[in-house]
Each structure stands twice: as C-alpha cells, then as structure tokens.
Amino acid sequence: MLQLPDDFQPALLPGGDADAPNWWFVFAGGNLLVRPTASGVELPVASIWPFAKLPTTRRLYLGALRGRPCHAAEVETTAPPPPGMQFQGLRALWTRLDEGLLGVASQAAQLIEWDRTHQFCGQCGAPTQRRADERARHCAACGLTAYPRLSPVIMVRVVRDGQILLARAPRFAPGVYSVLAGFVEAGETLEQAIHREIAEEVNIQVRNLRYFASQSWPFPHSLMIAFTAEYAGGEVRVDGRELLDAGWFAPDALPGLPSPMSMAWRLIQDFVAGRMDRA
Numbered sequence: 001m002l003q004l005p006d007d008f009q010p011a012l013l014p015g016g017d018a019d020a021p022n023w024w025f026v027f028a029g030g031n032l033l034v035r036p037t038a039s040g041v042e043l044p045v046a047s048i049w050p051f052a053k054l055p056t057t058r059r060l061y062l063g064a065l066r067g068r069p070c071h072a073a074e075v076e077t078t079a080p081p082p083p084g085m086q087f088q089g090l091r092a093l094w095t096r097l098d099e100g101l102l103g104v105a106s107q108a109a110q111l112i113e114w115d116r117t118h119q120f121c122g123q124c125g126a127p128t129q130r131r132a133d134e135r136a137r138h139c140a141a142c143g144l145t146a147y148p149r150l151s152p153v154i155m156v157r158v159v160r161d162g163q164i165l166l167a168r169a170p171r172f173a174p175g176v177y178s179v180l181a182g183f184v185e186a187g188e189t190l191e192q193a194i195h196r197e198i199a200e201e202v203n204i205q206v207r208n209l210r211y212f213a214s215q216s217w218p219f220p221h222s223l224m225i226a227f228t229a230e231y232a233g234g235e236v237r238v239d240g241r242e243l244l245d246a247g248w249f250a251p252d253a254l255p256g257l258p259s260p261m262s263m264a265w266r267l268i269q270d271f272v273a274g275r276m277d278r279a
C-alpha cells in the first residue's frame with residue numbers, strides 16, 4: 001500500500017537535532033537513488049548532503065520519519081550515481097525498499113516534480129518563490145499561489161453474477177488485465193466520473209457504487225479513489241484504441257494482473273477473497 005506512513009511528521013523546515021542521521025531521497029529524472037543490499041535496497045543516510053561531486057538542482061525538506069529528518073533532492077537527469085549506488089524507478093522498489101520509506105519517497109517524487117514545473121507563474125510568467133509558511137510557490141508580481149497538484153483518478157470494480165469486469169489497455173504489459181479507471185474531469189463528482197468512464201470505455205451501466213479505498217500514485221501526481229459497483233445493463237463493447245479488450249472473469253480464471261503495489265490489485269484480491277469465502 002503506497003501511502004505516507006503514520007509515523008511521518010510533515011514539516012517545511014528542519015527542527016531538532018542537527019547532527020541526527022538524515023534520510024536523503026535523491027531523484028534523477030523521476031528515479032530514486034538507492035544502494036542495493038543483500039535483502040533489498042537502502043537510502044543514503046547522512047547529517048548533511050553526502051555527495052560533494054553530485055550538485056543538486058533543488059532540495060526540499062519533507063519532515064521527520066521515526067524521528068529522522070527527511071530531505072528530497074533532485075540532481076541532473078544524466079548524473080552518474082555514486083559508486084555502489086543506482087537510480088531506480090519507484091515501481092521497481094516495491095517490497096525492496098522499506099514500505100514507510102517508499103511512502104515518503106512517493107511524496108518526495110511528487111513535490112520535486114511540482115517544484116520543478118512551477119518555477120514560473122502560470123498567470124503572468126514571473127519567477128515564483130517558495131512560501132515559508134505553507135507548501136506553496138508564490139508569485140510576488142501578481143499574487144498567484146500554486147500548491148502541489150493532485151490529479152484524482154476513479155477506479156471501479158464491476159461485478160456481474162460472480163464475475164469481475166477486467167479490461168486491457170495498450171500500455172499494459174502483455175497478458176495483463178485490470179479494473180477500469182479514468183481521470184475525474186472538471187465539474188464532475190466522483191460518481192459522475194465513474195458512470196461516464198464506464199459508459200465511454202465499455203458501453204455498460206452500473207449501480208450501487210460503494211467507496212472502497214484510496215491510494216497515492218506518484219506517476220506523476222495521481223490520487224486513486226477506488227469504488228465497487230454492480231452491473232446494471234448494456235453489453236460490453238470496447239473501442240479498440242483506449243481499450244483493446246474487456247470481459248467478465250471468474251475468480252478462479254483470472255488473466256495476468258497489475259502490480260501488487262497498485263490499488264487495482266487490492267480491488268481484485270478483495271473480490272477473489274470475498275468469492276472464496278462464500279464458496
């Protein structure tokens with residue numbers, strides 16, 4: 001489950017013991033700097049920036065995890081990693097990096113991306129500055145404030161007669177099917193977004209929407225909001241572009257599934273567990 005750990009205290013500025021070991025979340029082109037170990041990977045730990053030969057393009061203080069200060073930093077995309085270390089994508093670090101650290105890394109990745117893409121005011125073009133009292137960038141010329149952005153995505157598990165609706169998009173790995181998902185559009189409620197996406201993508205209607213769970217998804221700044229629903233009418237049909245295929249699957253005959261790190265995987269596993277309990 002990708003989320004900020006409960007023992008993380010967010011903050012804009014460091015406080016407390018300056019000599020304490022600090023965690024460094026260092027990104028190059030969206031990939032995190034890690035040191036492979038026998039059992040997984042670990043993050044750099046040091047009281048000050050530990051890589052003198054690696055200049056940073058930006059740094060952000062994040063807060064403290066288990067009493068240790070956490071910093072996000074970005075280096076040039078082409079920067080070579082220090083000896084014995086590697087830059088790796090967050091998806092590849094699932095189960096290899098401590099889950100709490102991965103949750104903080106998810107926030108770090110999103111804040112770095114937001115800071116880099118809001119250097120100039122979207123309204124007047126003047127340079128922006130970080131605010132000292134909140135996580136925001138401010139334009140002194142026109143007064144506009146930009147906050148870290150989140151893009152809400154609805155995800156829905158539709159069930160009909162004990163079978164789950166799964167679909168395959170062109171970007172998926174070979175053989176993989178997943179539940180339906182889509183971005184919420186301006187002016188919509190989450191419920192409206194679900195009904196629209198389902199109708200657009202597979203041509204059916206659903207009913208009895210129930211909230212399931214949510215999850216941060218830092219690729220690059222999504223918030224996944226998952227629901228369950230029942231089939232209510234229509235015949236499944238896909239357009240062959242957004243979706244290549246869709247169909248109803250029994251719990252004991254599922255196709256390839258998305259990563260266990262994903263909200264979709266949890267929705268599908270919950271369906272399988274529920275069906276097996278009843279069998």
Ligand SMILES: [Zn+2]
Pocket residue numbers: 121122123124125126139140141142143144
């Ligand atoms: Zn401005």
